Amino acid sequence: MDMKKERMMILDMIAEGKITAADGEQLFKALEQSNFVAEAGVDENAPAQDGQTAQQPAFPGRANRQGSVSFGELAGALREAGIDHLTLSDVQELEVHHITPEYIREMLALGVEPDGLGSWIELRVNNITPMYVRELRELGINDLDADELLELSRNDVSAKFVSELRAAGLKDLDTDELVELRNNDISPKFIGELHAAGLKNLDADELIELSNNGISSKYIAELAALGFKDLDVEELIELGENDVSPRLIAELRDLGLTDLDVDELVELSNHDISPKYISELRELGLTDLDAEALVELSNHDISPRYIADLRDLGLEGLEVDELVELSQNNVSPEFIKSLRDLGLDELEADQIIELSHQGVTSRYVTEMKAAGLSPVDADQLAELRAHNVTPRFVRELLELGLTGIPADQLVEMSIHHVTPRFIRDMRQQFGDGLSLEKLVEIKERGIDAETLQELRAGGVKIKN
Secondary structure: OOHHHHHHHHHHHHHOOOOOHHHHHHHHHHHHHHHHHHHHOOOOOOOOOOOOOOOOOOOOOOOOOOOOOOHHHHHHHHHHOOOOOOOHHHHHHHHHOOOOHHHHHHHHHOOOOOOOHHHHHHHHHOOOOHHHHHHHHHOOOOOOOHHHHHHHHHOOOOHHHHHHHHHOOOOOOOHHHHHHHHHOOOOHHHHHHHHHOOOOOOOHHHHHHHHHOOOOHHHHHHHHHOOOOOOOHHHHHHHHHOOOOHHHHHHHHHOOOOOOOHHHHHHHHHOOOOHHHHHHHHHOOOOOOOHHHHHHHHHOOOOHHHHHHHHHOOOOOOOHHHHHHHHHOOOOHHHHHHHHHOOOOOOOHHHHHHHHHOOOOHHHHHHHHHOOOOOOOHHHHHHHHHOOOOHHHHHHHHHOOOOOOOHHHHHHHHHOOOOHHHHHHHHHHHOOOOOHHHHHHHHHOOOOHHHHHHHHHOOOOOOO
């Protein structure tokens, strides 16, 4: 080792401000120690004896006195890599990570130019060797920068993995695609099995989508056995995304749904239409339902229990459209029961729907009955609700002694605003003898209590 040359290099670095005087002093000590080791013939790799301290290499790459690497060689290689300034801690880091001049120059020759000392250390820590770079190059992956190499290494993308992908037909993959394939456990074996199942020329995105949705060669084979052959990638992914299993298809077929296409299967699965649901509908008389009818029932939350309750209330043999109409108009079994309690026990589905459409609720029906409403038919009940004849209105009329008022007369009174208050006012002025017809007529003609008083004062007789 040329001690004089090494000392001059350290002095130059101090003069140029590349290292501090303290760092330089440490390097001089390390240089003197290494010279002592070389002259004394000490084996640096030998374990320390009792009471002694094992000697450590002074510079990166120097394993023993025969194969030492000078600080000058390492500094020269680093300068070629664009690194001119080193601290003593930098030197120690280089030594710890075994960054040698040979390693630096080989990587530079391969076009790898890390940005700074930290990047060189990252490459070493992630075991990125010149051999790894060369192997990738031989597989057509060229011009990778340090960050791309680190990304591949951190995601366990080996040259062997790339080679096997190429053998499976996946060539010209970029760094991101290789990482995505590795992260999603896309193995060459998986690709080969898909090829054998008839899916060839798949790109990286398609392979990842198939894998993420559980599409295996076994799944494809089971679908083919059920008659679903030659499905493309998009159809397979759609089936997988929507949990359409071969078992589901087989159970649907057992129930008579034998000619379902991919879209229909997806729709049934999306709406949670199970074989059990279909079986329960069949037991209630809804047979020969196609996929569209089943989806329509499910969309409107029509359960087998709902249909059974309607049947118990006398609504049997309902078509899908009628069931949907009833559900859309919030016709519940409780609503139908309230109508029955009012004496409306032979209504058709369309009559019940019309009542609900007019805003007739089970609460309205119950309160009208409690208020003393006389028996009415469905049309009259709808008219009462449409003209805002309320239970309170009927109850206040009852309190005035007006009972058994026909529905059409209640509607007339509501239309002309013949209110309980108006009736009380008129009775106070003219007694209780005014008939409801007369009260309606007075209101219809726009005559109020004050006008009637004036007429009466003028000698006009008011007939009851």
